[in-house]
Amino acid sequence: MPSSLLIVESPSKAKTLKKYLGADFEVLASYGHVRDLVPKNGAVDPDKDFAMKYQLIARNSKHVDAIVSAVREADHVYLATDPDREGEAISWHLVQILNGKKLLKDKTAQRVVFHEITKNAVLEAIQNPRDIAQDLVDAQQARRALDYLVGFNLSPLLWKKIRRGLSAGRVQSPALRLICERENEIRAFTAQEYWSVHLDSHKSRTKFSAKLTQLAGKKLEQFDIPNEAEQAAILARLAGQSATVAAIEKKKKTRNPAAPFTTSTLQQEAVRKLGMTTDRAMRTAQQLYEGIDVGQGTVGLITYMRTDSVALAAEAITEIRHYIENKFEPAFLPKSPVAFKNKSKNAQEAHEAIRPTSVYRSPEAVKPFLTSDQFKLYEMIWKRTLACQMAPAKFDTTGIDIAVGEAVFRASGQVLVFAGFLAVYEEDVDDAEDEDSAKLPVLEEGETLPVDKLYGEQHFTQPPPRFTEASLVKALEEYGIGRPSTYASIISTLKDREYVTLDKKRFEPTDTGDIVNKFLTEHFAQYVDYNFTAKLENQLDEIASGQRQWVPVMDSFWKGFKKQITEKEGISRAEVTTENLDEACPKCQKPLMIRFGRRGRFIGCSGYPECDYTRDMNETAESAAAAAEEPTLVEGRDCPECGGQLLIKKGKYGKFIGCANYPKCKHIEPLEKPKDTGxxxxxxxxxxxxxxxxxxxxxxxxxxxxxxxxxxxxxxxxxxxxxxxxxxxxxxxxxxxxxxxxxxxxxxxxxxxxxxxxxxxxxxxxxxxxx
Structure with missing residues (x-):
């Protein structure tokens, strides 16, 4: 019988670890969380220092029973749940269950942590067990209690004031606010016209363009040429003038590699480069972390994928530099390791960035063993990690000022002279850098150039773009809303609740999302405030590091929040869901208003139910009147069910034939006879x-x-x-x-x-x- 028991979260991880640890170890999985708060009001009691009532998660009860049975037989118990706060809390819950059954009287359950699933890392962790870190558990309990109290108090208020089935969340609601505020900016945006003036020239066979930057000694700003007449006047002033090279500026430029991936940057790049959703990227990363059989046994291919640190272990840096030294020219290896500074002030330095467990396990070597998603994500992680320790890319840049009368045009060019890290990992460049990469001929100051063409281009300012999953993750991180490990679930919740839709991979708030956000920002402004949310996250981090106690943090939040909930009970549903319009109802002349129903916003009469006039939000009164034309009679046919008249009617999905005796007779048929396939x-x-x-x-x-x-x-x-x-x-x-x-x-x-x-x-x- 095995003398030691190791408990992990994932069954696939359990299989991998069993091969490393041998016959002395039994490895079982908890299948994630084992306990959660009871799903009813009162599970968190603010009057008793926020005491929490837990229950076993039903779907995992059989796995807990298996663990309990194995603990009875084991001499040593090791808790190897994931190396983050949630993992720490799961280990603590397991100990609480085992203590409740008095199974740990004469044995201890110790915590082991590893950030990569490789044999050396696992065996080293087993040799260095520790006690459960109560500070991490407290931070996770505080987070869970906060989310519970917000959800169980704010969501029912949304049900009463807007519609049943809605929800609000501590981090979900500020994320929704970001999307709605961006949409409001787009709706309020008015495009502004401006023009630019350009010169086309050439030398030998090389053609190039330059842009007007100065006129009569004045530097031009974006809106200095506001309309076509102004640009025509400039072209007229410059017509027939010769062009001369006034100045040439040459510089050397370097571009440094990006830091290795954190959870946030991995999600952003997976969305941008691979077309994955954040949820799909994290599921794929989990598979790579837990282990893949690559022909020589199962091995974890990447380090733990929930991290906000850009640090790399010393042995990993040594291996990466050794790989570069052996596979590339000497110039590609910097003299000393490249160091990166964490942007997140609360980044956990003990954690590493996301990297391959061995850089010598190249993407091509493991490709036959991976799915398409696994290969694409692994290749991206491998390349980014290798590139981060390579030399900077070097460019020669040239700027040329071309004088045409009283005007100065600027042409820019850039030539890559040393690829450096770009030989491995190509990063996105902005439009300005794309323009700078134009090819320029060799020119000399004072040289006369032909004026092939002088012309103007019309431009209009653009509204701010809607958020993609990548840009939303970036914004959440910048504002300190949530933590990287929660971004995917935040986005999933917004979509599942139908607060947002994705149109061309960009988020657009639904009517429901708009109204929920309006209600929360007007009546609970403090709790969807970005700074408040970020401050609360910082306090949770301070609990995790032992700088704060969790109960005072909870108490400070709860007193203000509970008072606000009580104050808002008196708000009527009409105040939240309706909006008056300065337009009279065409049926009864009472004022029209914007109302909210099951299918979203619509325009309806304030005299409802006496007056049933409604129309779509995008319809004018005239188009609605035209659409509501009287049904026309179908000549020569009667209803086959009741013998009544048949009418051509208009419904939500277009015109159809229906019985005039509706709703007594519900016979309908399509207006166009369907095609018979025979x-x-x-x-x-x-x-x-x-x-x-x-x-x-x-x-x-x-x-x-x-x-x-x-x-x-x-x-x-x-x-x-x-x-x-x-x-x-x-x-x-x-x-x-x-x-x-x-x-x-x-x-x-x-x-x-x-x-x-x-x-x-x-x-x-x-x-x-x-x-």
């Missing part, structure tokens, strides 16, 4: 499959006897039986990867044969190949 329904064998549109406009094919027969398929059907399973029909399916195929709609069959290959490929798939 294929007999394979299920009822009496109806035909016809083409229909879903509520979202997507085509599908279903039996014309619906609702008697509910058979439907997304792909166009053909009247050919499946040669593999005998199903009466096949369907035509087209994808980018496989081209066009005949496919059996029965998923369990899997029959597919290619008709046409994907674009750019000529060979067809073999007959009968499965999808």
């Amino acid at each position: 294929v007999t329904c394979p299920e009822c064998k009496t109806g035909h499959l016809i083409e229909r549109k879903s509520r979202y406009g997507k085509l599908f094919y279903s039996c014309n006897t619906y609702p008697k027969c509910k058979y439907a398929t997304w792909n166009p059907p053909i009247a050919e039986p499946c040669p593999q399973c005998g199903w009466p029909i096949l369907t035509i399916k087209t994808t980018k990867r496989r081209g066009t195929e005949k496919v059996c709609p029965q998923k369990e069959c899997g029959y597919a044969v290619q008709i046409a290959p994907p674009e750019g490929k000529e060979e067809a798939a073999p007959e009968g190949a499965a999808d």
Whole structure:
């Protein structure tokens, strides 16, 4: 029997560690958190020093039972949950459970911490166990209690004042405020016109452009040429003038590598470069950290992925420098290691940045063992880590002033003379740097240049861009809202609650999000204030470092928050969800107002329910009147269900035919007769499959006897039986990867044969190949 028990969070991590530790160790997983606050009011009691009532998480109870049984048999118990506050708290909860069963009377449960899952790191951690760090546990408990008290007191208020099912959160709400405030800036933005003037010239075969920067001895600012008339006047003044090289300025420029990844910068780069969501990036990083079988056993490929430190271990730096020395020219290796300073003042120096556990494990070497996401993320981490210890990139920059009469034009160019770290990791450059990289010919001062073209370009100022996941993470970090490990869950919550939508990968607040944010910023301004949120995060960090006690921090927060909740109980729902308009109702002449319903904001009459006038927010009164035209009679037909008249009506999804006796008779049919495919329904064998549109406009094919027969398929059907399973029909399916195929709609069959290959490929798939 094993004499020692090691407890981790993840079952995949348990498998990896079992191979390192051998027969003397049993390794079990808690499967994440084992206890949580009871899901009802009173789980945190402010009157008793914020005492908390916990219960076992039901889905993990069998895993806890397995741990309890193993502890009875073990001589030594090691708690190897994740190396952060949450991991520390999980270990503490396990000890509380074991103490409650009196299993630790004659044995101790010690904490072991490792930031990478490699054999050496794990064995070293086992040799150096410690007690549970109560300060870290207190910080995590304080965070959980704060989130609970905000959620259980503020969310019900939102239910009463806006709509059931809404939620507010300590860090979620300031994040929503960021998105809503950016949207308000965009709505309030007015574009401003301005012009720039340019000169095109050439020498030999090299063409180049220059921009007007000075006129009559005055340096031009952005709006100094406000309109077309002004730029035309400038062009007229310069017409026919010769161009001369007035000055040449040459400089040497260097660009230093970026620091290795923290959780925040990893998420930002994964969104920008790899097109991942923050949640997907963190799940993939977790897999790389917990371990992958790379042909020589399972090994963790990266260090712990929840960190705000840019520090690297001394042995890691030594290995990276050794790799650079062996794989690159001597100039690529700096004389001394490159050091980086943590931007976060509360960064935990004991932690490392995210790096490969061995730089000698190159992306290409492990690619056969990784999924596409795992490979792309690992390659990015590997390259960034290697690049951070390489020499700076070097550029020769040239600035040329060209005089044309009383005007001075500026041309800039940049040439890379030494790649340095850019040989490994290419970073994003801004537009100005792109312009500076133009190729310039060799010129001399006093040289006359041809004026190929003088012209103006019109520009308009642009509104601030909506947040992407990457820029939102950056803003959250800059404001100190939440912590890097919480960014992905903050974003997921905003999307799940339907407070925001993603349009072209940019966040846009929904009507619900707007109203919730308006309510919180007007009535709970202090608690969605960025500085207040950041200050509270700093206090939690101070609890973790032992500089503060958690109960006084909780008490200070709760007194003000509880008072605010009580004061706002008297607010009416109408105050929160309606807004008066300076427009009369076309039906009854009472004032119109913006109201909030299940589908969002709309314009409705203040005389409701006596007057039922409504229209869409984007509609004018005239367009709404036109849309509300009287239904027209369908000539020569009666309702097949009740014999009443049939009318052409207009609904949410367009025009349709309906019975005039609605709601007594609910017969409806499409205005346009659906296309009949001529294929007999394979299920009822009496109806035909016809083409229909879903509520979202997507085509599908279903039996014309619906609702008697509910058979439907997304792909166009053909009247050919499946040669593999005998199903009466096949369907035509087209994808980018496989081209066009005949496919059996029965998923369990899997029959597919290619008709046409994907674009750019000529060979067809073999007959009968499965999808």
